[in-house]
Amino acid sequence: MLRSALVLLPAVLMFADPAAANKVFVTNERSNNVTVLDSESWEVIATFPAGNRPRGITISPDGKELYVCASDDDTVRVFDPETYKELHTLPSGPDPELFALDPSGNPLYVANEDDNLVTVVDVKTRQVLAEVPVGVEPEGVAVSPDAKTIINTSETTNMAHFIDASTYQIVHNVRVDQRPRYAEFTADGKKLYVSSEIGGTVSVIDLTAPEPAIAKKIGFAVPGILPEWLQPVGVKATRDGSRVFVALGPANRVAVIDAATDEVLDYLLVGQRVWQMAFTPGEEFLITTNGNSNDVSIVDVKEETVIRSVQVGEQPWGVVVAPN
């Protein structure tokens, strides 16, 4: 009951005040800091140090704690999104890269590439609750909308592991193409999208049957771009179930996919080496990090056009937008 109320809360606020500006936090992997943008003016309003090699980033549902994987510090740093001061750190295991927060705000599921583990961290007590052995080089982490299932992708084993969030046991493994990077559920929990960077595909996994199974593999083709460089990484699905956006890395494009048919509709030209993405709370805009051009691109979600790019720090990697 409490959990669903929390999930609904931002949506309610969004409709109450659609024009609200939000803070956008971008990790800069090379310059070791976080750039803060305003989602209305798209101006840089602050930059603060975030430890060594900041990559994955997320924020608590109440907007009070900002979590940053400081990969070279082997820790997750927690910042106050208002003051930008570091509050404390969380035990993460070595070289944390990506993580996902339970929809309720606790716990945090962290992929540890070096140890073939997913570490479950209680963000309140700052204790490790469990370590789940997974495949080789765990990378992407996602939590199902009902919070019952955790997904982890392992880059060298090439699987999506389905972990029961109550027992921390693996219940299913689905084989996908080479080097799976990111997993994204649809809002209704009926489908899971898994991007395979080297395989060049996004696997659409049907979750409505008793056993999850690949329903389709989405491939990509852009005239003038070598197939080798069509490397899907970040994936974001709209809440209304209409669109899925896929960042294509060194192809410098974001693919727009019809979520009903899982067909590619369009490719949007963004900055270089587009990596991760985040929506604004009302999903009016999608922000993409472009690692090799040191900027972020802002996509108008409804128009499906890139409206501007904003210079940030060096090698932007992850992005999250504060809730309303």
Add this chain to the structure above:
Amino acid sequence: MPNLSLVLAAFCMAMLVSLPSRAAEVRTAILRVDRVAGPPISRLDAPPADLGFAGGMLGNEDNRTTGAFTGMGYTLKTEAVSPENAAAAFDALKAEGFGLITVIAEGDILKALSDRAGPDVLLLNAGARDEALRDADCRANVLHVAPSRSMLADSVVQFLMWKKWSRILLIHGSHPQDGLLAESYRKSATKFGATIVEEREFVDTGGARRTDTGHVMVQKQIPVFTQDAEDYDVIIAADEAGVFAPYLPYHSWEARPVAGSSGLRPVSWHAAHEAWGATQFQRRFEKLSGRNMREEDYQAWLAMRVIGEAVTQSGKADPVSVRAYALSADFELAAFKGQKLTFRAWNGQLRQPILLTDGRVTVSISPQDGYLHQHSPLDTLGTDAPETACQAFGG
């Protein structure tokens, strides 16, 4: 073993069951054939006792982790022998039932072993670079995960052309393999429009490679050796025997960079490489072995992963099926080089980017931008399908 495909078929139909019990075991072996060689010029290059084996063990561990989810077990046996004992050791492995054997050996030995193997054994070449083994002397039962000399030479010359350093002074050693490497550089120069303005041979006159205060003599000899050459931009050293190349940088008569067997070296792997998730891979290796990863280790890891991927994806573990899947259009392997690695179906060579290193960092990676190909930019490295004399793959 006969029940394997049945068990796997049932398993696959169950669509990746949760933590099944071990259904089958894939037994692999690595045979390393060590020719007795003198100490290298730099003691940093001395081969560790577990050269190649440690990489194979990591690949086997990776396969086992994956196998825990697919119900497939993997074992690896490693063996190092002298050239005289290679045939007997190989026959013994065959008699023990090993059908997937990775070989780290020189080309002539690999060729002899492949002729002993027969069609029911698959060899994975993780050592020999000989062009002939991929060309006129190719064997249907050998897949090459190690890059060929021509792939390595092409990767260097592409970079030099990108730098517009197109005038080359080629210095090669007097050993047969040096001659083969020099020939690869000549072909690369022709292929990419570079000019070899002059060639010189550094004759191995024998004697100790290391002497106390040897640098005093080197400092006098090398400038004189490289004096009065035609105008050139860069020296390419072809010195597989490891006799002189490390002495060239800083000692040439003209102030010119060195590439090839020293200076900017083309390698399948380097312990400083970090891009595309390689850092984690290096760390896993270092944790396992307690040392840095070498080319032979990476190549042995590749061999294990080729087997692992073919078994996982095809559900079959016999050598004929592994070979067929590896050569099929479905095969692809992520191997920390930024793009999928696949096999050339016409000669069994694994396509792969080549790292160019100065020994400290990855300076560049070939193929270079702008070298285009109708099939894959990776096929701009090495002998391509239209030129191959390899017949054993039905080409």
